[in-house]
Amino acid sequence: MSSITLKRSYSRSSILSQVHNLGLNYITCLLSSVSEPQSHHFSPSIQKQPKYGNGYHFLRESGTGFSSLFMKTLKISYGSHWVTFPTNYYVRQFSSHVAFEPSTSYGLTVDGIIANNWTMLDESESDWKSHASAIAQSIHLIKKRLQWKKLIVRLEILSAQLNKPDLWDDPVRAGKICREHGSLMGKMKEVKGFEQELLEHIDMIKLAREENDADLESESLKALLRMRRSTKEKELEALLAGEHDSSSCFIEVQAGAGGTESMDWASMVMQMYKLWAQHRGYGVTVVDEMSGDIAGIKRATIKVDGEYAFGYAKAEVGVHRLVRISPFDSGKRRHTSFAAVAVIPILGDVSSRVQISESDLRIERFRAGGAGGQHVNTTESAVRITHIPTGVTATCQNERSQHQNKASAMAVLQSRVDQLEMARQAQMNAQHTQSLTEISWGNQIRTYVLHPYRMVKDLRTNYEVSDPDSVLEGDLDGFILSFLSASLDKDEDYL
Known part of the structure; x- marks a missing residue:
């Protein structure tokens, strides 16, 4: 029987490509645990589809799978050909599939790096x-922010729905399910890709040192540094993984009790x-903007167009309190003012919107108020x-x-009705989100x-700055990121 051996320097995609081209129908896994090597024969053994992360599904006919083993050699036979995998994979049960968690040649996993x-x-x-x-800490944090356990469960549910004949x-509805499934699979594949790449670089450094190859070691170190920076950026993106976070949004500000003082504060907000x-x-x-009787605004609404506008702005929902010497008080006394933000x-997904019938609408027309031109204030x-x-x-x-x-x-109006429906559904599912339930x-x-x-x-995170002027001039990212991080990173139960 002839043999094809893939070298350690081959990329994982190159290995899988060659395996894919063989049209596999039989597999031999030579496994070794901590104690002694074992051999396992499975038939049928490998399927080209579906994929989990960056790896293939290896199936046992019994469907029970196996775990806690390190693969020292993986030989795949097809006719008279053998393909030998040089890379090691940690095996873990995933539903009815056995998915391969990457490890280095000596069994080091991402969790192992964190434990060290x-x-x-x-x-x-x-x-x-x-x-x-x-990098390992960043991957850990990204998983937490993506709510990894819930993501896997949701993928299982969506996969089951995709397999329904009707x-x-x-x-x-089918399009919506397909888009969500594709989005979640993309996130999972990206994280799995980070894990695989990290461990491959570590293996390359070990190999470079064994062969005294300074150039290869230097190149691998540079790759790890680039990866360290890119995963750090992904930490931020993982903060905005909510269903509607990538959407544009409306920001509404309304003055609280306190007359002119609060109206002026609402205008500042x-x-x-x-x-x-x-x-x-x-x-x-x-x-929309309704001006105050003397100064400021009673209420106003702006539309903010841009990717992740809602994901960031949702951190601002609630009541904002101002303490200052009032410019409207001749006695120069200190006043407290409030403004509410929604x-x-x-x-963007039409299928997610509530259908509004024309017969359910009452439309009133009136003359615009406030500053305006000759036409605006003279017509309804x-x-x-x-x-x-x-x-x-x-x-x-x-x-x-x-x-x-x-x-x-x-x-x-459409967005407000949509939000009302989302809040109702969230309440039904006991999923209370900051952006929908704390507008009060x-x-x-x-x-x-x-x-x-x-x-x-x-007051939610205790994050503070001593320069109010910079905040009032729009420097809010520190507050926003602090809140998003605190609200997502507090949950340890995600794996």
Whole structure:
């Protein structure tokens, strides 16, 4: 029987490509545990589809699988040909499939790297263990933020739905399931790819040292450093893994009790969000604004267009409190003001939207108020739309024509009704999310103090800065990332 042996230097994709081309129908796995080598013969053994992560599914006819073994050699036979895998894989049961968790040639896994607790030095230090430890910690954090255990369960559910023969009887629902399944599989494959790449680089460093190849070792160290930086960036992306996080959004600000003082504060808050959105490169459009009697605004709504606008802005939902010497008080006394912030995602998936019937709408037209040109304030161009079944309303008076105002108001109304439905479903499923359930006056999230000292403090995370001016000029990322990290990283039960 002839033999084909794949060298250690072959990439994993090259190995799988050659295995794939053989059209496999029989497999021999030479396994060794801690005690002694064993041989296992499976038939039929390997399927080209489906894939799990970057690996193939190896199936036993009994479907029971096996675990806690390290593969020293994997030989796959087809006719008179043998293919020998030089790389090792840690085997773990995944439902009815046996999925291969990557390991180095001497059995080191990503979890093993974390358990070793290697010291993490600065990126400038050429220490492979430091880089490997940082990468492993990033992978661990990414899994936690992706809620790994729930992700796997959800994939199992979606896979079962995809296998139903009547799936495409409802094309809209089928499309939604396919998109979600593809998205989750993409996230899983990316994380599995990180794990595999990390361990391959560690193996290459070991090989380079055994063969005194300084160039190969240097190249592998540089690859680990690049990977360390890229996984760090992925940590941030994993904060925004929610269903609607990638959407654009509406940000609404409403003045609380306190008259002119609170209206002025609401205006400051809205300006803060406009500047924050512009700093991030998002498009900002004023949809509705009701001016205060003397100064500021009673309420206002802006549309923020850009990728992950909702994912970031949802951290701002709640009541914002200001303490300062009032510019409207002749006695120069200290006042406390409140403004409420709501953030509503704009759903891009039409199938996710609530269908609104024209017969359920009450449309009112009136003359726009506030500053405006000769045409705006002399015609009934402003529009208020009420969704009768829910009582939800939306108003727009900032466009020049009635048709434009109606279109903008309808967009806001649609998003509010969608959000109401999402909140109802979340309540039914006992899934309470910060972005949907804490839009109320009793949930103060942040205090801005301008007198007698200067500070901005988030009461949810205790994150604070001593420069209120920079915050009011749109420097909110520290608060946002601190909240998102705290809300996702507190749960240890994810694997």
